Amino acid sequence: xxxxxxxxxxxxxxxxxxxxxxxxxxxxxxxxxxxxxxxxxxxxxxxxxxxxxxxxxxxxxxxxxxxxxxxxxxxxxxxxxxxxxxxx
Numbered sequence: 001x002x003x004x005x006x007x008x009x010x011x012x013x014x015x016x017x018x019x020x021x022x023x024x025x026x027x028x029x030x031x032x033x034x035x036x037x038x039x040x041x042x043x044x045x046x047x048x049x050x051x052x053x054x055x056x057x058x059x060x061x062x063x064x065x066x067x068x069x070x071x072x073x074x075x076x077x078x079x080x081x082x083x084x085x086x087x088x
Contacts (some may be wrong), residue, residue: 021054
C-alpha cells in the first residue's frame with residue numbers, strides 16, 4: 001500500500017467530517033439557549049442526531065486506524081497521540 005506522511009484521502013475526509021460535526025454540535029447547542037429557539041423540539045432532535053453521528057464517526061475513525069495500521073504496518077493509534085508515524 002501507498003505510504004502517506006499525513007492522513008490518507010479517506011482519513012482526511014473523515015477528519016473534515018469530524019470537525020464539521022463538532023462545529024455543528026456546538027452551534028445547535030448554543031442555539032438552544034437563544035430565546036428564538038428555546039424549547040424547539042426539532043433543534044433538540046437535530047442536536048441529538050449530530051451527537052450520535054459524531055460518536056459513530058469517531059468509533060469508525062478509530063476502527064479504521066486500527067485496520068489501516070495493520071495493512072500499512074504503521075502504528076497509527078500511537079501516531080494519533082504523539083503525532084509521529086512509526087513503521088514496523
